[in-house]
Amino acid sequence: MTSPTVVWLRDDLRVDDNPALAAAAARGGAIVVLYLLDEASPESRPLGGASRWWLHGSLGALADAVAERGGRLTLRRGAAETVVPRLVGEAGAGAVYWNRRYGASREVDARLKQRLRDDDVEVRSFAANLLHEPWTVQTEQGAPYRVFTPFWRAAQERPVRALAPAPDSMHAVEVESDDLAEWTLLPTAPDWAGGLRETWTPGEAAARDSLDDFVADTLGDYHERDRPELTVTSRLSPRLRFGEVSPVQVWHRLNGELDDAGRRNAGKFLSELGWREFNTSILFSTPDLATRNYRSSFDAFEWADPDPAELDAWRHGRTGIPLVDAGMRELWHTGYMHNRVRMVTASFLVKNLLTDWRVGEQWFWDTLVDSDEANNAANWQWVAGSGADAAPFFRVFNPELQRTKFDPHGRYVRRWVPEYGTPEYPEPIVDLGETRRRALAAYERMRRTS
Numbered sequence: 073m074t075s076p077t078v079v080w081l082r083d084d085l086r087v088d089d090n091p092a093l094a095a096a097a098a099r100g101g102a103i104v105v106l107y108l109l110d111e112a113s114p115e116s117r118p119l120g121g122a123s124r125w126w127l128h129g130s131l132g133a134l135a136d137a138v139a140e141r142g143g144r145l146t147l148r149r150g151a152a153e154t155v156v157p158r159l160v161g162e163a164g165a166g167a168v169y170w171n172r173r174y175g176a177s178r179e180v181d182a183r184l185k186q187r188l189r190d191d192d193v194e195v196r197s198f199a200a201n202l203l204h205e206p207w208t209v210q211t212e213q214g215a216p217y218r219v220f221t222p223f224w225r226a227a228q229e230r231p232v233r234a235l236a237p238a239p240d241s242m243h244a245v246e247v248e249s250d251d252l253a254e255w256t257l258l259p260t261a262p263d264w265a266g267g268l269r270e271t272w273t274p275g276e277a278a279a280r281d282s283l284d285d286f287v288a289d290t291l292g293d294y295h296e297r298d299r300p301e302l303t304v305t306s307r308l309s310p311r312l313r314f315g316e317v318s319p320v321q322v323w324h325r326l327n328g329e330l331d332d333a334g335r336r337n338a339g340k341f342l343s344e345l346g347w348r349e350f351n352t353s354i355l356f357s358t359p360d361l362a363t364r365n366y367r368s369s370f371d372a373f374e375w376a377d378p379d380p381a382e383l384d385a386w387r388h389g390r391t392g393i394p395l396v397d398a399g400m401r402e403l404w405h406t407g408y409m410h411n412r413v414r415m416v417t418a419s420f421l422v423k424n425l426l427t428d429w430r431v432g433e434q435w436f437w438d439t440l441v442d443s444d445e446a447n448n449a450a451n452w453q454w455v456a457g458s459g460a461d462a463a464p465f466f467r468v469f470n471p472e473l474q475r476t477k478f479d480p481h482g483r484y485v486r487r488w489v490p491e492y493g494t495p496e497y498p499e500p501i502v503d504l505g506e507t508r509r510r511a512l513a514a515y516e517r518m519r520r521t522s
């Protein structure tokens with residue numbers, strides 16, 4: 073008889089196109105489908121509040137999907153290096169499979185792999201959550217790409233893996249599981265998640281519907297993606313973050329049958345997935361991307377000490393700059409912000425308020441439902457100018473010009489800032505021109521010293 077397999081799920085909360093799960097089913101024997109809340113390993117960055125909310129919903133949906141196939145989702149909490157070997161013992165498992173991750177926590181995986189192998193447990197890791205493994209898309213010299221365009225050109229020349237079938241049925245092993253509710257991932261006192269509940273349904277089935285709807289209804293309008301009042305982007309980011317849908321599923325879908333308008337926009341849309349790949353490959357070579365300037369010349373940058381009142385105004389959408397306030401309120405209410413507005417709000421913090429990008433990165437990490445180790449850090453560094461293939465620091469967004477260009481009818485601003493244009497709306501907390509000049513002067517000083 074084949075011994076049971078432990079399938080340790082992490083950023084891949086789906087049963088379909090899940091290579092580790094499919095391989096466990098092919099191996100035969102019972103399967104322990106494990107999710108481990110690891111807040112104990114030093115390499116695991118604690119999830120932000122909005123992500124915890126999402127995780128709760130996504131795990132609930134996953135438990136149902138696994139149960140429908142005769143399996144059972146096992147929840148455990150603690151450091152992976154302690155919990156996984158213990159569970160292997162309890163279940164009498166002979167194999168542990170997982171899909172790879174690419175940030176600092178892969179150190180945990182490497183140590184665990186060694187430890188399990190020392191105990192004669194079969195360990196296999198799979199490519200699942202990227203189109204291409206980072207080490208397969210490199211320059212001719214074998215180094216990671218630092219510029220997006222050649223990276224994506226090289227990536228597109230490589231084959232994308234086939235989809236992994238969802239197991240039709242599974243046998244569970246009777247092992248103890250934590251109760252999801254006891255993890256207290258949902259906020260209480262106060263319950264600030266009302267806007268998240270209104271906006272999202274986490275889980276694989278809803279993710280599949282989102283992808284279907286996007287391809288059928290909005291891909292054809294994707295060329296209008298910079299307009300925040302239109303819902304023409306896919307809103308798949310939290311789904312990709314938690315792996316409710318894989319980029320490989322998206323890729324196959326976009327390379328399948330599309331109408332003419334969809335086909336015209338498919339390349340542009342896939343190149344956004346390309347940025348996700350690029351950022352993850354940067355994270356793979358720079359695991360401390362969220363805390364360290366990718367370009368070390370920025371270590372000499374003289375950030376201003378954050379003024380608590382200004383920071384508070386930024387966080388809660390009371391800066392008196394309408395597009396910034398609209399974006400920050402959208403974020404607070406829904407856990408999401410439109411990409412164009414993310415760039416504008418981030419630029420305002422980093423340049424007009426001269427605040428270290430890490431302060432903003434942490435706020436987004438806590439409030440975004442899609443907060444992602446690679447994408448959040450890389451995009452903040454992109455805005456700050458300190459990242460790989462970043463926007464140059466001296467390109468300071470003017471949030472008023474951005475508003476007239478991308479929200480020409482004022483619909484987005486009116487939706488989130490209904491008091492704009494009335495006496496209740498505050499004056500701008502800073503002068504845009506003056507703070508722009510201050511930022512450029514600080515940048516010049518950095519350039520002269522580095």
Ligand code: FAD
Pocket residue numbers: 297305306307308309310312313341344345346347348351409410411412414415418436440442443444445447448449451452455
């Ligand atoms: P679509 O336009 O439909 O794009 C499809 C997918 O491509 C997205 O779901 C996402 O996975 C990927 N993608 C799109 N744009 C980018 C990009 N600029 N960089 C990397 N991947 C991209 N994205 C995150 O997923 N997590 C984050 O934590 C995150 N933080 C950000 C912080 C800042 C300051 C900025 C400027 C951008 C950030 N982004 C982040 C990137 C981008 O804003 C979101 O991915 C996008 O808005 C998600 O909406 P969508 O799924 O409708 O995008």
